[in-house]
Amino acid sequence: MRSIKALLLAASFLALTGCAVNVGGSARRADVPPPPAAVPAPPAVVPGPADDPRLNATLYMQQAEELRRLSRQAFALATIRLPAALRQPGSAALEQADGGAGKPPAVIFDVDETVLDNSPHQARAILGGVRHFDLGLWDEWLSERAATPMPGAVDFVKELRRNNVRVVYITNRECRPRPASPGQDCPQHADTIANLNAVGLGPVAPEDLMLKGQGGWPSDKAPRRIKVAETHRIIMSLGDQFSDMMSVTRRDDSTARARIAADHEALWDTRWVVIPNPTYGQWLDVLPAPTTDMLRPEIRQP
Template sequence: MKNYFSTILSILTITALLTGCATTQPEITNNNFNSTLWVQTAAEYEANSIQAYNSAESNIDMALRDKSWTAALEQGSNYSLLPPAIILDIDETVLDNSQYQAQAVLDGTGFNPETWDEWIAMESAPEVPGAVDFINGVEKLGVEVIYITNRECMARTDGGPECPQKQDTIDNLLKAGIEKADPEHIMLKGEKPDWTSEKKSRREEIAKEYRIIMLFGDDLGDFLPDVKNNITPKERSELVEEYSEHWGRKWFILSNPTYGSWESILSDPKSEYLRGIE
């Protein structure tokens, strides 16, 4: 397979493009340049991620003791005796894919399913700061860790396994330091007919067997249904306010300025959404 990532971006390379030291380099004008640079270099990004997982750790004992505690709107009734579980998104929540984003910036391209599949097959994404220690810690407390990801169940053109991204993802999680990762605890988009990019149906399935005590993600859709289409930024903001007591207690969101439904819901031209001084 063609190795699209034969030369993964180093921090020094992308930083040099901001200085006069790299006069021979072409100018980069890509919407994701500053966003990707922030993820790869900013101490603030690292601190924000660690803060989210530390906050979750400080609430885990309370969540386990309180049998009425649930983080899932899909939970239903009679869940107090169900075993506890947490649900995490993977990309930009547990695994950091900024190297993939950076290569796209350098190449002047964007997301592409083929190159994304090649990146996943490399199994090289590092952890999002704080994720590994938290996940391994809650596993030791007897909490089931379940991943809902929009990595896809799709066959490769070389005739490989039907869901190759699943095993690639498991191997990457293990390489990143997660002590336990298996097919039963990872739910990919497309594994079942109703498992679309909308994650509600997968949360509903988990809620039948577990008391979901915490949710983790980098997108509003990792917590709430129907927030990715036919909705305005104002309506999304109102939903955040409606569930304000969940943030930092039951719901933990990681920063992702590079992509997500926050951007896809905006119609063009996006400049119309900018608000200047009034």
């Protein structure tokens, strides 16, 4: 009995120290390193929707009550400012330097992420693994005419119409021929009017929607503002981008944009209203890659 116990203890010791145990005569010497075990290759990292840098911003657009409240507050502010904007002389357009006195009033809106919410398009891109803007998918989305209104937009547009203010939509949705619409130069124009009308932002007359490329309009919205200013006093401008209010260049970085904005405090305080859009925009386009370098861990005085 004592000898069996001793044998078991010895076997445990050898097993613990990694020494070879002679089993069936196929001993391996303890001083020979074991053959390298086959290391399984790490699974290939396939970026999925959860890794998409647009995920949180798109969720914020679609799920956050806070976004809905911000949008409603922006349009409520515009409504509060409307009587003074009508009453007081001056223009919201820098291009209308004469103030537009004597002309009937107009308000200029951007369309995307100002009065229409295109977040389903963005969600589809994320879920489909489409990391970059895809003009074909975007055009398909426009043809659906299915965008919903940004919260608060319909009420403000109705308020403008009650006050006989012309509502003009200036958008960089672009005119492009579409195989499904042969012979039409700008099917996007009809799509956008139908979408705006369907959600209560109309009735939109054809001349009250101006697209990029339509009649040769460039992406800079200034010439279209000048066109409106020929016949109307532009009393307010609303958009989710700087360029919806004034011309900026793609070379303007964040610091330059802040400086340019500060030149027009009076207009921000009275006639310009920004709609929140965390999902895309010039604010993001101007950041150099990698954007993580733009994070600021140091405390900066405002």
